Amino acid sequence: MAHPMRRVAVLGSTGSVGTQTLDVIRAFPDKFDVVALSAGKNLGLLAQQIDEFNPEYVLCEDSEALKSLPGRDCGSLEEMATLPEVDVVMVSTVGSAGLLPTVRALEAGKSVALANKEVLIMAGEQVMDASRRFNNQILPVDSEPSAIWQCMLGERDAVRKLIITASGGAFRDRSPTELGNVTPEEALNHPTWSMGRKITIDSATLVNKAFEVIEAHWLFDMPYDKIDVVIHRQSIVHSMIETADGIVKAHLGSPDMRYPIQYALSHPQRVFNPGLKPFDPVETGSLTFEAMDPQLYPCFELAIDVGRRPGTWGAALMGADEAAVEMFLENRIKFTEIPDVIRAVVDQHTPKDSTNLPNLDEVIQTARWASDTARATVVGSSN
Amino acid sequence: MAHPMRRVAVLGSTGSVGTQTLDVIRAFPDKFDVVALSAGKNLGLLAQQIDEFNPEYVLCEDSEALKSLPGRDCGSLEEMATLPEVDVVMVSTVGSAGLLPTVRALEAGKSVALANKEVLIMAGEQVMDASRRFNNQILPVDSEPSAIWQCMLGERDAVRKLIITASGGAFRDRSPTELGNVTPEEALNHPTWSMGRKITIDSATLVNKAFEVIEAHWLFDMPYDKIDVVIHRQSIVHSMIETADGIVKAHLGSPDMRYPIQYALSHPQRVFNPGLKPFDPVETGSLTFEAMDPQLYPCFELAIDVGRRPGTWGAALMGADEAAVEMFLENRIKFTEIPDVIRAVVDQHTPKDSTNLPNLDEVIQTARWASDTARATVVGSSN
Numbered sequence: 001m002a003h004p005m006r007r008v009a010v011l012g013s014t015g016s017v018g019t020q021t022l023d024v025i026r027a028f029p030d031k032f033d034v035v036a037l038s039a040g041k042n043l044g045l046l047a048q049q050i051d052e053f054n055p056e057y058v059l060c061e062d063s064e065a066l067k068s069l070p071g072r073d074c075g076s077l078e079e080m081a082t083l084p085e086v087d088v089v090m091v092s093t094v095g096s097a098g099l100l101p102t103v104r105a106l107e108a109g110k111s112v113a114l115a116n117k118e119v120l121i122m123a124g125e126q127v128m129d130a131s132r133r134f135n136n137q138i139l140p141v142d143s144e145p146s147a148i149w150q151c152m153l154g155e156r157d158a159v160r161k162l163i164i165t166a167s168g169g170a171f172r173d174r175s176p177t178e179l180g181n182v183t184p185e186e187a188l189n190h191p192t193w194s195m196g197r198k199i200t201i202d203s204a205t206l207v208n209k210a211f212e213v214i215e216a217h218w219l220f221d222m223p224y225d226k227i228d229v230v231i232h233r234q235s236i237v238h239s240m241i242e243t244a245d246g247i248v249k250a251h252l253g254s255p256d257m258r259y260p261i262q263y264a265l266s267h268p269q270r271v272f273n274p275g276l277k278p279f280d281p282v283e284t285g286s287l288t289f290e291a292m293d294p295q296l297y298p299c300f301e302l303a304i305d306v307g308r309r310p311g312t313w314g315a316a317l318m319g320a321d322e323a324a325v326e327m328f329l330e331n332r333i334k335f336t337e338i339p340d341v342i343r344a345v346v347d348q349h350t351p352k353d354s355t356n357l358p359n360l361d362e363v364i365q366t367a368r369w370a371s372d373t374a375r376a377t378v379v380g381s382s383n
Numbered sequence: 384m385a386h387p388m389r390r391v392a393v394l395g396s397t398g399s400v401g402t403q404t405l406d407v408i409r410a411f412p413d414k415f416d417v418v419a420l421s422a423g424k425n426l427g428l429l430a431q432q433i434d435e436f437n438p439e440y441v442l443c444e445d446s447e448a449l450k451s452l453p454g455r456d457c458g459s460l461e462e463m464a465t466l467p468e469v470d471v472v473m474v475s476t477v478g479s480a481g482l483l484p485t486v487r488a489l490e491a492g493k494s495v496a497l498a499n500k501e502v503l504i505m506a507g508e509q510v511m512d513a514s515r516r517f518n519n520q521i522l523p524v525d526s527e528p529s530a531i532w533q534c535m536l537g538e539r540d541a542v543r544k545l546i547i548t549a550s551g552g553a554f555r556d557r558s559p560t561e562l563g564n565v566t567p568e569e570a571l572n573h574p575t576w577s578m579g580r581k582i583t584i585d586s587a588t589l590v591n592k593a594f595e596v597i598e599a600h601w602l603f604d605m606p607y608d609k610i611d612v613v614i615h616r617q618s619i620v621h622s623m624i625e626t627a628d629g630i631v632k633a634h635l636g637s638p639d640m641r642y643p644i645q646y647a648l649s650h651p652q653r654v655f656n657p658g659l660k661p662f663d664p665v666e667t668g669s670l671t672f673e674a675m676d677p678q679l680y681p682c683f684e685l686a687i688d689v690g691r692r693p694g695t696w697g698a699a700l701m702g703a704d705e706a707a708v709e710m711f712l713e714n715r716i717k718f719t720e721i722p723d724v725i726r727a728v729v730d731q732h733t734p735k736d737s738t739n740l741p742n743l744d745e746v747i748q749t750a751r752w753a754s755d756t757a758r759a760t761v762v763g764s765s766n
Contacts, residue, residue, distance in 0.1 A: 151632065153537025154537025154538070155536060155653075158653040160655075160661070161661075230664055230665055237633075240635070240664065242661055242662070244653040244654060244655050245642065245645060245646060245653040245655060246655070246659050246660060247533070247634060247636040247642055247646075247661075247662055248634075248636060249533070249632060249633070249634060250620075250635055251630060251631075252623070252630065252631040252632070252633055253631060259628065259629070263628060269541075270538075270541040270626050270627040270628040271627060271628055272543075272627050272628060272629070273628065273629070276628070276629050278543070278629030278630075279625070279629055279631045281546065281615075281623065281672035282674050285671075286669035286670065287670040288669050289664035
């Protein structure tokens, strides 16, 4: 008999998606049970979360601090993701951290709610392969793939095209020449969404949107030429599908990550959360859709071009972008140098063997190499 | 074995929906076969249609003219709707004409593509009862219920509310006081849709929208307090659903009746029609949603109030509105007198017995009585 509660492990519980996941779970004490929590460095918040949700297992980066926290140390994220007491693993880590836990969780028969989209950029084929072989579902958490997933209900064989919406990020109204002098503070001021720092910068460059295209390619088994991106400033339409007969189904809602998080956790049910107001079209302003200007977003085409290549290219892209964004936030490179850094790293990447799928360690090593190379490139150039 | 072609009878083939139905069928000669055509007075067009589609059975109002047309006379619309050679009956007649054919077709095991929404206004309970008892589907043809039907795919148990969009009709930008002097020509100039004359006037009064609310109530078994109407000037979003968790799914497409007609005919498949361009969100302008101003549309609340009552009230409403619209088009009453005429008729209606469902003859008689009474009311008042 299935457990009456859905038992959840939250990997990355103190980040933006992690805290919002716990906010959703808080609203449904009879539906969800937090079995395990892991965090990075934010020990204060983790301690509060442990106090409130009383998980059996905990994990954080600081092994000394971990000893003082209540709850059992489960050794590693992979072990947390494969605990027999867990039904759903919320992977809300960032960068490479989610890759091994995602694959191991799928292999261990868990559903994976995947917010850490870099996992699919690095190893989309391997992850989807694990999902298929072990017949476990990846539940999209990002608002755009979640919207597509929801629009595809009842339409699996009738989808002709995916249309991913993009707010355009913080600099959608700048000219390409103005972008050279923008500051990290300006870039972090996203017009519609409140998110983590890395993803907010990736939204300004549209790398995040390229990642979503790649993510949708893997999640929905859709060829790249059937995935469009349109600028939609209001972030109300979270994405759309075009059907075989030429109509469009759109998913509308407030720009609040708790909706897609909740859907991933409650799927296939939809449940009413008194803390989440139903969307009212009359209260929203005009909705607009525009073509994307590739000149304003040079990273987009670059990221798609590299990210769709097989083997370790996606990992190289991910690692290079991660380091480039960090260096921009550290004021070490200009906003307009982000694509230059990515390109410099990619130009140096020589994948070992393109006929076999790289194993996950090779993928993670490539991401680390790319990140290190990006930093070395900048140190080199500033001498 | 099922017949390889879907065999269609088109009732009302020379009207707006009828001709567009044949336009869709023309695009799929290997999918649909026209078995029967019926028209009213437009013999010239009917003869052309017979020549092109070569139906086995034909029908028109003029029995003498019918003799000269190729194809077998099938006696009545009910007989046409129950022909053993027919799989789907497209009921694109207007007013009372579609009621008996719809019910008889359902009883005879046919699917009914229903454009003649008055059928559900007059006898929603009886029609849905026939659909359930004989397990035959009513396929919505009107763009709004079709959009809801399509949005509900995969969401049957998760729908919290239906949101029907209304263009607002020809006079959405007039003040209530300006409406007294509008002409039939102005009222027939619909801002977004090209439709028949009766439905275009019903769009200007929003009686058509009230009819759609009642239609949706019956088709989707949804309580009236869970059906909203919002003004959406662009007629791109054809309707929406709100789900249990507070997101909205919307159906977007060009305002062209051939899309919903085709979907009704091809359901559950979606098929590509080279004559129907896929909808492109980038090519559309801003999309807006506004609350409806009840002062501008006094007919709306009146029609909902009367149309939702059981028994013969819906038929009285339908007959009164039909006559009122005709008299407005004949310049015999003002646009603003349409609700007065409907109200006068409704005030005189005394249903026989509210405990039993009226039979279909009583329903049709009530509609005729209401139409006659509406005309008598106007003749009386102009003396």
